[in-house]
Amino acid sequence: MYFFLNYLALSDLCYTSTVTPKLITDLLAERNMISYNNCMAQLFTMHFFGGIEVFILTVMAYDRYVAICKPLHYTSIMSRQRCNDLVTTCCAGAFLLSFVQCLLTVNLPFCGPNEIDHYFCDVYPLLKLACTDTHTVGILVVANSGMMGLVTFVVLMLSYFLILWTIRAYPAESLSKALSTCSSHLMVVVLFFVPVLFIYIRPATTSPVDKVFALFYTIIAPMFNPLIYTLRNMEMKNALRKVWCQKPLWIGKHFI
Template sequence: MEKSNNITVFILLGLSQNKNIEFLCFVLFLFCYIAIWMGNLLIMISITCTQLIHQPMYFFLNYLSLSDLCYTSTVTPKLIVDLLTERKTISYNNCMIQLFTTHFFGGIEIFILTGMAYDRYVAICKPLHYTIIMSRQRCNTIIIVCCTGGFIHSASQFLLTTFVSFCGPNEIDHYFCDVYPLLKLACSNIHILGLLVIANSGLIALVTFVVLILSYVFILYTIRAYSAESRSKALSTCSSHVMVVVLFFTPALFIYIRPATTFSEDKVFALFYTIIAPMFNPLIYTLRNTEMKNAMRKVWCRQIVLKGK
């Protein structure tokens, strides 16, 4: 396939052309970004400074918080700056870097959520073998697999996009560089590339979502024989994870599971998995989790006592 690029800079159309709406979005997303950093750092510090780091569920939650920070930082800072600028531009090279990093950390997040579902499945369906199956070595292996899977997914998206020729319009109808908005600007035949993108992003999101749903079907099937108290405890540990999965996967599936087309609603749906989900993850996991709240209280009370002394 012959490839020629006349485009060195892309113009991002952003979320809105209305200045008042843009300023309102600036204030809102600045607050969201600060909340994302505070919430996820709070979780990471509380886990690593207590015994929770030795429990697989919190070991994965620690890495999920780290991937949340990295993932949202590939998009949100530029979005916040662009909301105050007249002309929103991004170079071709920076656009490709943003594409790669977004899908890399997004892929890691998807796979970590799947690893967390596996952890809950083992804990509830095979409790007697839990400590053997979910050893620290197994947990480390799962994290390595998550990172490797994220890299393979991202590298595939990146390589597919580099085959696209851009020689016409350079306005991306989005607030960051993503595959479908970029394919819309292509001046080469992208039919096969579009199918490959669906096979990559769409199928990964769909397959992992189905695996997650099946894991919770097995969990629900297993706990039906439990006592009411045990059933309630099992459901409470899983409900937080289910809410995070739904919040992240529903908009992602809407965007990536269809053919290579773009809708005006895509930008709103993308906000859910780039900003809103990373912001709500800490709240969901802390407000509904007694162990997390106790760990946070222990860590931060200790800091206050040390400062008092």
């Protein structure tokens, strides 16, 4: 689990770095501008690191399934070589996803207004600016990003269904431990996938509320991932419990 958490943290760092610095600069600047080349670079890198995060979360669900449902075979199934191969596959799949996404956008003609109604360069806002019929491209974008997100989300939910089916007959203590192991990952999955599916699974349209949902999977979810997994650490929980449980006592004019 910690092996994949390392790569999840790295993808979170790179993913937010593609959006957050430019967003902060735009909030401080009077004119918010980005060149065409930088826009395409942001589109590619955002979907690349976002794709890595999606696939890493899916692999982590499989890792939890093997650990809980097949504990005696865990070390042989999830060997170090297998883990390295899975991470490599995640990167290759994310590269293919972002390459196709960028390829569908880079050939579009932009000859009209050049104002993007978003805080970063994404596919749907760019399709809205294209001065050509983008219906076919919009369908391909949904088939690329939307179906990828939907399929991985179904695989995630199937993993947790199999986990719940396996542990239904466990003793109460073992059941509680298994659920506690999966709760943090499930929380991260819901926080990340729900807004992603809302944006990319529907037809290629834009609305003002899209920017609110985009905040969840570009900034809020990656920011909360370290906090959610840190609070799963027993030593961290004990340290926080000691801090919270310390009540200052008033003696005379001093606190102790």
